[in-house]
Amino acid sequence: xxxxxxxxxxxxxxxxxxxxxxxxxxxxxxxxxxxxxxxxxxxxxxxxxxxxxxxxxxxxxxxxxxxxxxxxxxxxxxxxxxxxxxxxxxxxxxxxxxxxxxxxxxxxxxxxxxxxxxxxxxxxxxxxxxxxxxxxxxxxxxxxxxxxxxxxxxxxxxxxxxxxxxxxxxxxxxxxxxxxxxxxxxxxxxxxxxxxxxxxxxxxxxxxxxxxxxxxxxxxxxxxxxxxxxxxxxxxxxxxxxxxxxxxxxxxxxxxxxxxxxxxxxxxxx
Amino acid sequence: xxxxxxxxxxxxxxxxxxxxxxxxxxxxxxxxxxxxxxxxxxxxxxxxxxxxxxxxxxxxxxxxxxxxxxxxxxxxxxxxxxxxxxxxxxxxxxxxxxxxxxxxxxxxxxxxxxxxxxxxxxxxxxxxxxxxxxxxxxxxxxxxxxxxxxxxxxxxxxxxxxxxxxxxxxxxxxxxxxxxxxxxxxxxxxxxxxxxxxxxxxxxxxxxxxxxxxxxxxxxxxxxxxxxxxxxxxxxxxxxxxxxxxxxxxxxxxxxxxxxxxxxxxxxxx
Numbered sequence: 408x409x410x411x412x413x414x415x416x417x418x419x420x421x422x423x424x425x426x427x428x429x430x431x432x433x434x435x436x437x438x439x440x441x442x443x444x445x446x447x448x449x450x451x452x453x454x455x456x457x458x459x460x461x462x463x464x465x466x467x468x469x470x471x472x473x474x475x476x477x478x479x480x481x482x483x484x485x486x487x488x489x490x491x492x493x494x495x496x497x498x499x500x501x502x503x504x505x506x507x508x509x510x511x512x513x514x515x516x517x518x519x520x521x522x523x524x525x526x527x528x529x530x531x532x533x534x535x536x537x538x539x540x541x542x543x544x545x546x547x548x549x550x551x552x553x554x555x556x557x558x559x560x561x562x563x564x565x566x567x568x569x570x571x572x573x574x575x576x577x578x579x580x581x582x583x584x585x586x587x588x589x590x591x592x593x594x595x596x597x598x599x600x601x602x603x604x605x606x607x608x609x610x611x612x613x614x615x616x617x618x619x620x621x622x623x624x625x626x627x628x629x630x631x632x633x634x635x636x637x638x639x640x641x642x643x644x645x646x647x648x649x650x651x652x653x654x655x656x657x658x659x660x661x662x663x664x665x666x667x668x669x670x671x672x673x674x675x676x677x
Numbered sequence: 678x679x680x681x682x683x684x685x686x687x688x689x690x691x692x693x694x695x696x697x698x699x700x701x702x703x704x705x706x707x708x709x710x711x712x713x714x715x716x717x718x719x720x721x722x723x724x725x726x727x728x729x730x731x732x733x734x735x736x737x738x739x740x741x742x743x744x745x746x747x748x749x750x751x752x753x754x755x756x757x758x759x760x761x762x763x764x765x766x767x768x769x770x771x772x773x774x775x776x777x778x779x780x781x782x783x784x785x786x787x788x789x790x791x792x793x794x795x796x797x798x799x800x801x802x803x804x805x806x807x808x809x810x811x812x813x814x815x816x817x818x819x820x821x822x823x824x825x826x827x828x829x830x831x832x833x834x835x836x837x838x839x840x841x842x843x844x845x846x847x848x849x850x851x852x853x854x855x856x857x858x859x860x861x862x863x864x865x866x867x868x869x870x871x872x873x874x875x876x877x878x879x880x881x882x883x884x885x886x887x888x889x890x891x892x893x894x895x896x897x898x899x900x901x902x903x904x905x906x907x908x909x910x911x912x913x914x915x916x917x918x919x920x921x922x923x924x925x926x927x928x929x930x931x932x933x934x935x936x937x938x939x940x941x942x943x944x945x946x947x
């Protein structure tokens with residue numbers, strides 16, 4: 408195979424297999440090329456990926472050596488994306504009764520979801536996450552977008568147990584905004600003891616739901632390494648019960664009467 | 678930019694922007710290269726993508742001309758993947774009470790989900806789908822995987838209305854397996870009248886849930902162009918109420934006593 412062809416195939420391979428360790432002999436066999444040629448190819452791919460601001464190749468030397476593609480969303484790309492997102496959300500027709508914001512169009516767009524996942528995953532890149540946990544329903548696409556970049560599985564906490572998931576662990580918690588007692592369930596099989604977990608959700612007000620997830624994860628002795636949300640909003644009635652989290656955008660001053668919203672970059676840009 | 682660098686950047690661009698029409702001047706400006714050089718690059722990218730069995734570039738000639746990446750999972754790749762999937766599912770420890778099958782690990786693996794989405798999307802590639810519709814919860818990741826390849830949005834039907842989605846349309850339907858009356862809800866804003874829809878779900882027995890979705894979509898005058906499921910299973914008690922669907926695998930003979938399952942390729946391979 409010629410270099411030009413190899414570069415296309417290699418780029419595709421790395422984008423398809425993020426954070427996967429691949430030995431050089433795999434490539435020399437696949438492309439029927441010398442180790443030195445492959446090394447040069449990898450140098451080119453690495454340089455262009457860095458220039459495009461989407462990641463880099465990590466080379467591991469020695470006998471067990473090889474190469475790994477680490478996706479990364481450059482700070483500049485992330486900030487531009489978040490600015491655009493704020494602008495999109497600051498649309499008065501999004502205001503719903505109760506001061507909620509319509510975001511289903513954004514969460515329904517696979518391209519947007521992928522970008523949000525990349526920005527969040529970049530922030531958690533060094534935390535050695537084993538699994539991404541979310542709660543049904545709206546956080547699910549974001550959780551997969553983050554997990555896909557981190558190359559780890561997703562586990563979905565449910566509000567009700569399902570027969571197709573076997574035995575499960577459940578807890579009760581108090582929802583921050585409605586002050587109701589609610590239930591959360593996680594199938595026993597779905598999470599290993601002591602896993603490093605990243606919690607992902609679309610929206611956080613007081614943080615009751617995320618706090619509920621934390622309590623449920625304690626039952627599995629999981630280590631909550633990170634909490635990431637698309638949007639945070641101030642809750643006037645309740646104090647926030649979650650301290651350490653990362654948000655992409657922060658919704659403030661939802662004025663239902665004046666039909667006015669203010670959306671600013673979240674703490675991820677700090 | 679040199680050809681080698683351009684090929685890496687171009688490959689990344691197309692994989693990131695499936696089914697998106699891009700004019701040649703966009704590339705000549707981005708890479709500061711002659712039209713003839715870009716055309717040669719596109720030829721190389723097209724050839725390698727085809728050889729890898731993952732898609733091809735569609736060139737549109739003329740003044741409004743340009744190029745579009747059409748993802749495609751080759752028949753051979755699809756069949757190999759489905760065979761492996763059957764093998765993975767034919768594991769007796771997956772049998773749950775009631776003859777259900779534990780599949781959450783597969784549905785929780787972003788890489789697997791992406792592959793399943795590719796195989797299904799390839800089958801629906803020519804149907805001019807406008808939107809992928811699924812029902813909460815388990816079909817959601819599959820729906821995004823299909824939508825991402827088709828480059829269309831996802832709309833999620835819920836069992837209960839949510840305050841953060843505004844006014845909605847709801848219907849009642851009879852579930853095939855439990856024979857209970859259930860409710861389905863779709864926010865008014867989420868779907869345009871007369872859209873071409875592809876329904877995606879993880880599992881189909883009698884097909885009551887999918888039939889419910891079809892009734893709900895009628896309220897939006899949507900055209901159901903395709904129905905895709907990961908797994909279908911025979912329901913001994915009820916006749917199937919959905920006729921025209923595409924399945925990746927077919928689960929038969931779940932013998933709870935003998936702890937035995939048989940999983941075969943679904944009708945997508947026919």
